[in-house]
Amino acid sequence: MxxxxxxxxxxxxxxxxxxxxxxxxxxxxxxxxxxxxxxxxxxxxxxxxxxxxxxxxxxxxxxxxxxxxxxxxxxxxxxxxxxxxxxxxxxxxxxxxxxxxxxxxxxxxxGRTDKNVRSLETDQTKMSVLSNRDQTDMSDLPDKNVRSNKDIIKILIDRWIKDLSETDSEFLKSRTEVLRNAINTFPTDFNPEESENRFSEIEGYYLQQTRRTFSNASDWNHVEEVAKEPMPIEFIHFGIDLAVARKKKTRKRESDTIRTFSYCKAVIFGCWDDFKAAIEAANKPVSPRQRKSNNRQLSKNEKAIQEIREAEERERSRNP
Missing domain, CATH: 1.10.10.10 (Winged helix-like DNA-binding domain superfamily/Winged helix DNA-binding domain)
Structure with missing residues (x-):
């Protein structure tokens, strides 16, 4: 049998x-x-x-x-x-x-209700994004003004995938439009207490992408923390795939894989914080006199990337 x-x-x-x-x-x-x-x-x-x-x-x-x-x-x-x-x-x-x-x-x-199923075309509860009057000059972004979160997502993805393999880089870059749509249609009335389905989705996707048969009990709190964060599920999936790609890039042997979800959580939250900081900076009106000061402030966005790198180092030290 x-x-x-x-x-x-x-x-x-x-x-x-x-x-x-x-x-x-x-x-x-x-x-x-x-x-x-x-x-x-x-x-x-x-x-x-x-x-x-x-x-x-x-x-x-x-x-x-x-x-x-x-x-x-x-x-x-x-x-x-x-x-x-x-x-x-x-x-x-x-x-x-x-x-x-x-x-x-x-x-x-x-468990579906009208308020939880939203049209991609008519959803009116979108997250705040850039308006046409936004004029800013971001430190490591192109010289032209950034006018949409699609531009920001594309630029950030290019930063996040730096030094990855060509195959992984192209796969992650292909998600730009998916992430843009997911962010634009994410409901502002998200309730973290109704995240049970999200928990299952995140855990299942993590197990599939890391080729594991079951998660550790120590993973559950980390998965729950991510599930309750008000961010699109597609962004979470992207973060998991990015974590897997980074692990592949840094591992010493093929059997060296992600062993805990906390590694993915660091990547997911790092990218999400990076995105929110970029959106906030892009939406803030900037005068010529303020640009120099703001450029110094925007350099703090690199902290998220540094945290991810530190998480990778901790993971390698735990799994020599």
């Missing part, structure tokens, strides 16, 4: 999927469809349709999907074509893979 893996977990599906019409349309692609449902990390509503965001919009290559099911890439390609043709999923072709979304997602339907 084949036993289920230790990291197996339940996820909701609906009995309507058992109707003959779905069997005829999906066929053996049911395995990929169920994987998409189980890998949905958040849900977004657009034009009246709830979309399940698979792995935080992380691009997936055919080879990666094929490895999950131990099949060839042609089989995965056939499954994807069938699911997309019959309107079960949406596929966005990105430079570094396929971004998958589940149409009419119901993973968290039982």
């Amino acid at each position: 084949i036993k289920m893996p230790e990291n197996s977990y339940p996820f909701p599906t609906y009995s309507g999927l058992l109707q003959p019409v779905h069997y005829k349309q999906i066929g053996s692609a049911i395995w990929l469809f169920l994987w998409c449902i189980s890998s949905t990390t958040t849900e977004k509503e657009k034009d009246g349709i709830v979309w399940g965001i698979v792995l935080g919009n992380k691009p997936m290559k055919l080879s990666q999907l094929a490895e999950i099911f131990d099949v060839n890439e042609k089989t995965v390609s056939r499954w994807l074509e069938s699911l997309e043709r019959h309107d079960y999923i949406r596929i966005t072709r990105a430079p570094y893979g396929l971004i998958l979304s589940v149409k009419r997602s119901k993973k968290w339907a039982s």
Whole structure:
């Protein structure tokens, strides 16, 4: 008898999927469809349709999907074509893979309310970002005025991924638009006491990206702290991926991997603090006389990066 893996977990599906019409349309692609449902990390509503965001919009290559099911890439390609043709999923072709979304997602339907599902087009409770009148000159940013958080995110990502491998750098840079949308649509009425789903999403993504089967009890407080922080889940996923990439860059041997979530937490909070400081500075009107003084103040943004580097050094010293 084949036993289920230790990291197996339940996820909701609906009995309507058992109707003959779905069997005829999906066929053996049911395995990929169920994987998409189980890998949905958040849900977004657009034009009246709830979309399940698979792995935080992380691009997936055919080879990666094929490895999950131990099949060839042609089989995965056939499954994807069938699911997309019959309107079960949406596929966005990105430079570094396929971004998958589940149409009419119901993973968290039982706990979803109107205020928690927000349209990407009509959400009016956006975080404060740069206005057209913002005129500032940031110390290590381009000479042109920074007018949107997309510009800031792009610039900061370039800073955060410095010295990483080309593959990891390109993958993380491809997330710029995802992070911009996530930040612009993040609700201002976020309630940290309703973060149970976020805890599960963060823990699951961390285990998947670090290829671990279970988390340590010591990780739970750190995951909970991140889950309660008012930041988009996509930004948290990005921070985890950045932490993994940095660990790969600095490790002495392949078996040297991230062992505690606290390492990821330092990277996530460091990047988030860096972003908030940049937004605050960019939104502050600056006169020519103040620019020199402000440039000195903006250099404090580097503290977040230094904290990340110190966390990396502590991690290496604990795991020689």
